[in-house]
Amino acid sequence: MTVIETRKPAPVQVVGADVAAAVAAAEQMLVALGVDTQVEHLRRTAERMVLSYGEMLTPTPFEATDFLNEAKHQGFVIVQDVAFAAICAHHLLPFVGSATVGYLPGARLLGLSKLARLVEHATRGVQVQENVTQQIADGLQRVVPDHGGIGVFVEAEHLCMTLRGAKARGASTVTSTWRGALERDATLRSEFLSVAGRRSRP
Ligand SMILES: [Zn+2]
Structure with a gap:
């Protein structure tokens, strides 16, 4: 018997962002573009998009020495x-x-x-x-x-x-x-x- 381990997705956290609103908007955009977000690979894509952009848009603290x-x-x-x-x-x-x-x-x-x-x-x-x-x-x-x-x-x-x-x-x-x-x-x-x-x- 093959056991496939299913991992629970980590909650999305982006400092200073309204994640829920961003995920809903991203989902809406994908659907409006004609993308089927119900297929397996796309079910959490809106969430991943928000996490990816959140990470790339968050400035890193900088202290000069x-x-x-x-x-x-x-x-x-x-x-x-x-x-x-x-x-x-x-x-x-x-x-x-x-x-x-x-x-x-x-x-x-x-x-x-x-x-x-x-x-x-x-x-x-x-x-x-x-x-x-x-x-x-x-x-x-x-x-x-x-x-x-x-x-x-x-x-x-x-x-x-x-x-x-x-x-x-x-x-x-x-x-x-x-x-x-x-x-x-x-x-x-x-x-x-x-x-x-x-x-x-x-
Ligand atoms: Zn450009």
Whole structure:
């Protein structure tokens, strides 16, 4: 005899969300789209949708840890290719990519993992890539206010553009922003890109 264990689904919990209303609305949307929500694989899909979006839209707490720049390090500090997945504000489809974030330190250094945390923080919630780029730079500016310059570039594939619409498979969108000395000095920007291994772009 084969015994199939049935597990009770965990209750959906999303901080600050009206889960019941969201599940009912999601169910209604699926039905209106002509989807049969009574077949086995779809019976709890509305609930899973709400849980998934809830998770992706909930910002993660972020606390910056900084240290005295004891060695008086004057070169760039760059964390490259921090992977992220965000939800686009226009279609609620994911855009997936990576961010490279760096700065020239002043008297204080930011904990390295905090650069990655800044990316994570900026990519939660419904977003557009241009805002993500600016928010990472603004966040970094706030936590290391005495920086000598900041550079951020973000590269992502937008599923709303590659799976549907233009169906531009493999197309990636690159956005960049600069603060402080990097905004003013093209040579410094080239140096940043060179250190980050992106000689020719963005
Ligand atoms: Zn989109």
